[in-house]
Amino acid sequence: MSKGILLVNLGSPDSPEPNDVKKYLDEFLMDERVIDIPFVARNLLVRGIILNTRPKQSAAAYKKIWWEEGSPLIVISERLQKKMQDKTDIPVGLAMRYGSMSIKKGMQELVDKGVDEILLFPLYPQFAMATTETILVLAEELQKKHFPNVTITSVPAFYNKPDYIEVLANSIAKHLEGVDYDHLLFSYHGVPERHIRKRDVTKSHCKIDKSCCVTPSKAHEFCYRHQCLEVTRLVAEKLKFQEDTYSSSFQSRLGFDPWLQPYTDRTIERLGKQGVKNLAIVTPAFVSDCLETLEEIAMEGQEIFHEMGGKDFTTIPCLNDDQEWVDLLAKWVNHWAKNGSLA
Template sequence: MKKGVLLVNLGSPDSPNPKDVKKYLGEFLMDPRVIDVPKWARTLLVKGIILNTRPKQSAKAYQKIWWENGSPLIVISEELQQKVQEQVEYPVALAMRYGSMTIKKGLQELVDKGVEDVYLIPLYPQFAMATTETILVLAEEIRQQHFPNLKIESLPAFYNKPEYIKTLSESIKSHLQGKNYDHLLFSYHGVPERHIRKSDITNGHCKPSDIIDCACCKTESKAHEFCYKHQCKEVTRLVAEYLNLEEGTYSTSFQSRLGFDPWLQPYTDRTIERLGQSGIENMAIVTPAFVSDCLETLEEIAMEGEEIFHEVGGKDFTTVPCLNTDQNWVNNLVKWIEEWAKTPATI
């Protein structure tokens, strides 16, 4: 069976124009794994409220970070695809979960090249309903409807793979070399607390109180395979261990909450504010839930986060870029692809 690879990231509007942003947000927010409420309630919330107010605001944010050659996320992902393709003999395609670069188009590109066995790589280190799961579910739906003879396997969450931790840690070390900072904040994309409970395959390991104090994250369980918060906490722990960070000089937070339901805490914006008010003058921040810089890293963290820090008296605010097209990150992907390719295909 001829093998091929499909890299999949979140997606982006076609332009920072409010019309394109509205179309993109509509697709994104109507995903039942993003806003996981009954369809009637989701429709009322998204189409009746959010899409009447948020697109203009989001468009302004996209305009701040948009590059001459397009969306940073798309441009970086395309460069990553090209670098990986240069190092493997198998066709490598790129797709996005939302937007015009659809998973169907990505699979079609591979099928047109004769591919029968696809290695789907969600470009997210940690598993979450609203990222990895929605990609895998949609890919399987598309396979059944349009490519029934295609075989699709996927790369599991790689948050704790030693080579990934080394690559992430060395990238942080390199970008902070010579920088004077008092605290390193690991900021991850947030999800509603209920997503953690819904992803608990044991139906009992994660309890409401545990989600807040992380007691369940510290207790070994099969639930950790799909527990986003545990996986985020583990990345912080492993990187801190690799870099020999002293306790109290680093912490974990969660960004990008939406609505009024409780999301994973502590919140990044409030944490930045608290650190500045507590006397931290120089801080650095890294965003390990993302492998490519995007709106959430370039605008929400590098712009809004820095503004918050300065407003409360902070002086130096350093953002560590995502792995983007770092050669060691490319090498990680190539290694995982080669390992998969050596495994005999089964029908």
């Protein structure tokens, strides 16, 4: 069999113009694993309410962070793809869950190169319904319908792999060199609390309280909250942080249902009110900088912090196409190509 890898990230509108943003948001928000309510209600919410107002707001946000080469997420992902291709002999493809760089196109490009065994690599350290799961489900559907002769192997969540934690910790330490900060905030993308309970394989463990995520359980294999908090714990342990110098929070939320807490915007506000003058933020749910990191954190977060009396606001870049991250991915991929399993 001829092997290849397909890197998959979230996606981006084709441009920061409202029409393209609306098209992108329609595909994204109509995904039943993003807004997991019945189709009729989801259709009414998304197409009857959200898409009448949000595209203009989101387009304005995208315009703030759009690069000359295009969407930062796409540009960074393409750089990562190219660097990885230089370090492996098997074809490296790139696709997005939403938008014009579809998973179907990515799979077809690999098949056209003679690939019949694909390593599907969702670029998310933690498992979540709205990220990893929706990629895996769609890829399986496409394989059955369009690529019946192709075998797909998927990469599981790698949030706690020691070599990943080392790369992440090294990146954080490198970007904090010479930075005078009082507190480091680990900000993760938010999900509704019901997503956590839905993916609790025990049907009883996930209480979303102070104890369940630190109590060993089979539920942790698919628990986004546990996996986020574990990244924070492992990195803090690796870098020998003092307990009161860091914390975790969850950014972005939609609708009125409870989402994972504490919320990042309110945490930034609280830290400012408590007298924290120098705040650093890292976003380990993302491996590539995007709208959520470049606009929501680096711009909106900084504005909130300064309004609360904060002074210095430092945002730590995602791993992006950092060479150490590229080397780690290439090591995993090359091990799979040779041995059929990740290193």
